[in-house]
Each structure stands twice: as structure tokens, then as C-alpha cells.
Amino acid sequence: MNPAPGNADADNDFAGGAGAVVQAAQISGGVHVRVTDVPLPPPRQLPPATKGFIDRELHIRQLDSLLDETDLRTSDGRLPVVTISTVSGSAGVGKTALAVHWAHRVRARFPDGDLYINLRGYDAVPPLTPQEALDGFLRALNVPPEKIPTDLPGRTALYRSLTDGRRMLVLLDNASTAEQVRPLLPASPTCMVIITSRDRLSGLAVRDGAIRAVLDVLTDDDSIRLLRETTSPERIDAEPAAAVRLAALCSRLPLALRIVADRAVSDPDMSLADLVTELEEENGRLDALSVPGDELSAVRTVVSWTYRSLDPPVARTFRLLGLHPGADVSFSAVAALTGRPVSEARRHLDSLVGLHLLTRIVGHRYRLHDLLRLYAAERAQADEPPAEAKAGLARMFDWHLVRAYDSYRKILPQGRPIPGLTGVTADGRPPFATLDEALRWSEQERLNVLDVIRLAHDTGHCDVTWKLAAASMAFFERRSYWRAWIDSHLLALDCTRHLADRSAEGFMLLLLGDAWWDRSEIDEALRYYSEARDAAQQVGDSWTAGYALRGCCLAYEDSGRFDEAIACAEGALEIFRDAGEDRGIGLSLMSLGNGHRNMLRYAEAIASYEQAMEIFRTLGNRWSEALVELQLGRTLTDVPEPVAALDHLARARELFAAAGDPRHEGITLVYVGDAHAADGDRTAARQAWSAALTTLIGLDAPLVAEVRRRLEPIEEGHEY
Numbered sequence: 001m002n003p004a005p006g007n008a009d010a011d012n013d014f015a016g017g018a019g020a021v022v023q024a025a026q027i028s029g030g031v032h033v034r035v036t037d038v039p040l041p042p043p044r045q046l047p048p049a050t051k052g053f054i055d056r057e058l059h060i061r062q063l064d065s066l067l068d069e070t071d072l073r074t075s076d077g078r079l080p081v082v083t084i085s086t087v088s089g090s091a092g093v094g095k096t097a098l099a100v101h102w103a104h105r106v107r108a109r110f111p112d113g114d115l116y117i118n119l120r121g122y123d124a125v126p127p128l129t130p131q132e133a134l135d136g137f138l139r140a141l142n143v144p145p146e147k148i149p150t151d152l153p154g155r156t157a158l159y160r161s162l163t164d165g166r167r168m169l170v171l172l173d174n175a176s177t178a179e180q181v182r183p184l185l186p187a188s189p190t191c192m193v194i195i196t197s198r199d200r201l202s203g204l205a206v207r208d209g210a211i212r213a214v215l216d217v218l219t220d221d222d223s224i225r226l227l228r229e230t231t232s233p234e235r236i237d238a239e240p241a242a243a244v245r246l247a248a249l250c251s252r253l254p255l256a257l258r259i260v261a262d263r264a265v266s267d268p269d270m271s272l273a274d275l276v277t278e279l280e281e282e283n284g285r286l287d288a289l290s291v292p293g294d295e296l297s298a299v300r301t302v303v304s305w306t307y308r309s310l311d312p313p314v315a316r317t318f319r320l321l322g323l324h325p326g327a328d329v330s331f332s333a334v335a336a337l338t339g340r341p342v343s344e345a346r347r348h349l350d351s352l353v354g355l356h357l358l359t360r361i362v363g364h365r366y367r368l369h370d371l372l373r374l375y376a377a378e379r380a381q382a383d384e385p386p387a388e389a390k391a392g393l394a395r396m397f398d399w400h401l402v403r404a405y406d407s408y409r410k411i412l413p414q415g416r417p418i419p420g421l422t423g424v425t426a427d428g429r430p431p432f433a434t435l436d437e438a439l440r441w442s443e444q445e446r447l448n449v450l451d452v453i454r455l456a457h458d459t460g461h462c463d464v465t466w467k468l469a470a471a472s473m474a475f476f477e478r479r480s481y482w483r484a485w486i487d488s489h490l491l492a493l494d495c496t497r498h499l500a501d502r503s504a505e506g507f508m509l510l511l512l513g514d515a516w517w518d519r520s521e522i523d524e525a526l527r528y529y530s531e532a533r534d535a536a537q538q539v540g541d542s543w544t545a546g547y548a549l550r551g552c553c554l555a556y557e558d559s560g561r562f563d564e565a566i567a568c569a570e571g572a573l574e575i576f577r578d579a580g581e582d583r584g585i586g587l588s589l590m591s592l593g594n595g596h597r598n599m600l601r602y603a604e605a606i607a608s609y610e611q612a613m614e615i616f617r618t619l620g621n622r623w624s625e626a627l628v629e630l631q632l633g634r635t636l637t638d639v640p641e642p643v644a645a646l647d648h649l650a651r652a653r654e655l656f657a658a659a660g661d662p663r664h665e666g667i668t669l670v671y672v673g674d675a676h677a678a679d680g681d682r683t684a685a686r687q688a689w690s691a692a693l694t695t696l697i698g699l700d701a702p703l704v705a706e707v708r709r710r711l712e713p714i715e716e717g718h719e720y
Helices: 055-078 093-110 129-139 153-162 178-186 201-209 220-232 233-238 240-249 253-264 270-286 296-310 311-323 333-339 344-352 368-385 386-411 435-444 446-458 462-478 482-499 504-517 522-539 542-558 560-578 582-598 602-619 621-638 642-657 660-676 682-696 701-715
Strands: 083-088 113-120 169-175 192-198 211-213 365-367
Touching: 055 083, 055 093, 055 129, 055 192, 055 211, 083 201, 093 169, 093 192, 113 129, 129 153, 129 270, 153 178, 169 178, 178 201, 178 560, 192 344, 192 482, 201 211, 220 233, 220 240, 220 253, 233 240, 233 365, 240 270, 240 621, 253 270, 253 344, 296 368, 311 333, 311 344, 311 368, 333 344, 333 386, 333 642, 344 365, 365 522, 365 660, 368 560, 386 446, 386 462, 435 446, 446 462, 446 482, 446 582, 462 482, 462 504, 482 504, 504 522, 504 542, 522 542, 542 560, 542 582, 560 582, 582 602, 602 621, 621 660, 642 660, 660 682
Parallel strands: 083 192, 083 211, 113 169, 169 192
Antiparallel strands: none
């Protein structure tokens, strides 16, 4: 607001933090301020600490001293670099337990939050890329998905901007290389980073100043202390020699020691000497199977001994978990994998948690240590009848397909049906009651879905690969997971070609064209759209042929080739009318209207938009209706009829907001600014463009640059 006359000297300075501030010298009339945003709490992502942790006193003191050094740096301004500590050591030695234990001790000294991620450096599935990890961190820091940059440098820059000046602890677990973690390092000296890895990550020490801590197996004394903590002091003191031998048979690894301790607790009548005898027999049996470089060798004896003691149904659940490719799993997925009721699957999982063969994480989700996953996969191959293992995989694939497809139908209710998929469970009901439920499941299972797509591709389940990728597309698009969309669909495309299914191949080519177009990679989009059209025409697939031709129209329009865009829109319109595809008719009419507008034929453009609007209202497709309102607003701005244009643009924003599409809300604001500029209201234009820029930062660069070009003349005091 501008100061009122006579109040030019009013003092209305503001300092401090607030969710919303209205600044004015004098207010008259009815003014209503409504603040709906509630500040979100800082991220607290640390996993639960390990019960009965045995202090690694030397390493704890080292980490404490590094934290004190961080405090010193931030208090007197010396050494303005982030503090980094790497904790390395062999599998099962307790690296994560140490890092998490220490982080819980000191998390109160990081009031701005803690970030945690398992980088999957040595899991059976591919490691997380820095881009994937940063995507999770930026979302945890409350960055809306549509504002997350698509490229790694952009994500790193935004992450470092958001962590600048904050006191945050970042725990990067299970890293594989320095290159994987370097983009995840904050630049602010107020932050501290702990990295765990089997590798020493020497490059971080040399280039980034990381302080290294190498974790060895426990000493004899600490091994006995851990057994005392996890069984009972009286039991260990009664058989000290047997306890020492148990520690040796466990290679003094915390993971193995905990498994043995839980076995002892579960059978209080068994002496430690008896446990030693059983383990020595198991060790002798497995010696002949050991091979050089075997990661499992240190714990195989203990795990095998425990596995052989499991009730058969629980043992079956454990080994079938070795077939699941993801880093974690829900009990519902395990029920599908095993073909057992959910209640039974949950009991089996709880039994495995109690024996330290499985870890319960957030909610009803579970995680296998990577060594235990390797062993479970070994046992699945050796002990599970091939037909049963094949059936378990099929049930797991179907579980993901049903849920991904139900999500697809809820996000895109008029999207193309995927042949063979129903989106309903065995009881005939869809798994999700609402769109929000579907989106929550899709977010939770996102990485697992990608892992399942890779597994299906690598094991020759081509039909599963392309259908699961197609069913996941709607979520990837809605949440701007462009890399996941493209990577999964390239695997799907490979599978459709292996199947020699030209119709499915054309569909995948079309969806890849959409992904590249959304990324503003116009040449790539046009190439995929053209290939999709060729494949569809070869097999008489009018649906894909029509949408591929309409995709070419979008690419030509963005390239300024308006005559070709109009020709493609007219061709697509003819195809859709012949096929009775109403949504395609509406979209083609809208594209035809865009072509007429670009050729300055405004009356023809408005007529095409009005026909499209009628179709979308009949279909109840409010998102597409919003697109037409947006295009009508743009056209009326060009006429110029800015007041009428603003009415249509206001309606577009309202519909996009209702559909949960902030990206298109931001795009609409760009054209709201254009309409205000056409009406001569420079202040309102600037406000709209500034709001659009705030929303669109992190999207494709041309759009952001375009908004900045609009703002420059006003910022410099020139006419727009």
C-alpha cells in the first residue's frame, strides 16, 4: 500500500520473523487479512537409535570435538567451512548405529532440524543418485515439488541456499563414493555432516576436509559388554568362557552379536555353552561353502544358525524377502509376496524384528540390512521351490500393478486404459478411497516402484515392466519426478520392442514425448511424438496416433511453426472425431485455437476455445477446462480486452488450485501480469509477475527467463 497523504513520515519498520506482514502507514475502509499458512516444524528425519548401544568412546569423543569445533567456527567467524566426518568400516560393524546414536545425543544442538537418507551404496538395488537424494531433502525442507530444479547443479544450489545459516545435522548413510555425497554437502559452517560408508572416501578427506573415523570390530571387552546389555549380566557372568567364544564366533560384529543375544533370550533354558556348540557345528558346515571376497562370510554362520531355528512359515517369509528389490517394504507388500493374510505376515515380520533379522522403521515399514538381504536371497534360491519363488514374484508384481493403476485412474480419470489392469484388489474394490490416499501410497512406494520396474526388466518380465511404468506415469508427472518418468519409460520402451508389441511401443513413445515436452526439450519431444505416430499408424492405433499428432502440434507451436501446428491440430481433430475420443477432440480444438491466436485470428481462436470448453464441461474435466480458461485469457489480452481476460484467468487459477496444480497456477499468473500490463496497471502487472516468478523458480529455465524479461523494464522504470 502507498502511504496516505500527510503520513509520509510514518514509521512502520518491521524486524524479526512472521508468517505474514501487512505494512501500511494508514488504513481506511474494510480490510481483512487472512493467514492460512501454518509454519511447518523443522525436519526431524533421524531413524530410531539402537537399543543397548555400546559406546565407541573414542569415536564418540571425536565426534563431540568436531561439534565443538562447529560451535567455535560459528561463534567467532573462523574457518567458514562445513564440518564433515566420515565413519567407515566393514559391513555389520555398527557404522549406522554409531552415527545415529551420536546424532540423537546432540540433536538438540541443531534446532533447525536433521536430515537423514540411506544412499543405498551397497544395497542390492542401484545406489541413489545425488539428484534423487536432493529431491527428498528439498521436499523435507518444504520446497513444493514444482519448484524443485530438474538439474543437479540447480538442486544443489537451492539446497545450499536453504541450509545457509541454519544449524542443521545431515546424516548420509551407506554412501558408496565421494561423488555420490559431494553435492549433498551444505556450504554453511553452521551445519554438520556425518557420512557412513564401507569405503574410506579418501577423496572427501583430501578435497573437502572431511575428518575420517575408521570403525573396527568390537574389542573382546566391548563384545562381552554388548552381550551383557542384550541378554543379562548374570547369564554372561555365569559362563564367561562361553561368552568369549560366542563373541569370537560372531567375529565381534555387533550385527551378529545381537542376533546371537536374541536367540539366547528366546531360549533361557539353553546354556551359552550349548549355543557355542551349535554355532561351531554350523561354522564347520559352512566353511566348505566360503569363497574369497564373500561379504557374508563374517556373519553367515550366525545368520544361518538363526535361520535354521526359525519356524518354517517365518523362515519362508524371511527368504522371500530376498526377492523384494526395494530398500524397505510394507507388511501389506509382504503379505502379497508370501500369499498369506496381512495379520499373519505382520506376526512373521514381528518375529524377525525380535531376532534382529529385520528392522522396523517408520510406520508399518521394515528394512533388511544389506548383508541379511544377500543371505535371504541366497536362501530363496536354495530353499524355495522354483515354482513357489516364481509365484511370489508374480504376486509382488501384481500388488504393485493394482495400486499403481488405481493411482493412475484417480490422477487421470480419463487417461488411456492399460490393457490387462483393473486397479481393484481380490475383493473387487480399489485399494484407495481417495486421490490423497493414492498420492500418499505413490510417494511412499516411489523408489520401490522404480526398483520393481528394473527387476521386472532385468528378469524378462516385459509385460509387467511397461504396464507398471505406464501406470506410474501420472504420479511422476503430478509430482514432477521427471527423471523417474524418463528412466522407467526407457526400460518400458525396451520391453515393448522385445515383445514386438507395436501398440504398446507407440504408447511408451508417446509418454516419453510428453515427458520431454514438459521438460521443454522440444527436439526430443518431437522425435518421440513422430516415432509414436509411426508406430500407431502401423497397427491402426487411432488413440496413440491422435495424441502423438497433437503432441507434434504442441512442439511446433513452441517452436514458432504455427502453420504446421494448425495442420497437426486439424489432423488430430479428425482422428479423434472418427474414434469418438471426446477428450482428444477438446484438446485438439484448444490447440487449434492456440494456432489461430498465434496467427492473430482471434475470432476463430475464441470459437475453437468455446467448443473445447463445452466438451470439457460435459466430461466434467475441470483441469482441462482450466487450460481453456487460461488460453481464453491470453487471447483476450491480445485482442486487447484485458478486463474480460482477467475474469477468465481468475477462473483458471481457481480451477488449477482446486486440482492441486500450483505449476499451472504460476503459469496463469504470468498471463495475469500481461493482462494488467495491457490495461496500463504497471503495479498490478509487477505484483503478478513477481508472484509467478516465485512460484516458477526451479522449473524449466526458458519460462523463468521469460518472466524475468517481463519484469526488467518495470524494474528499470521503462515502459513494458
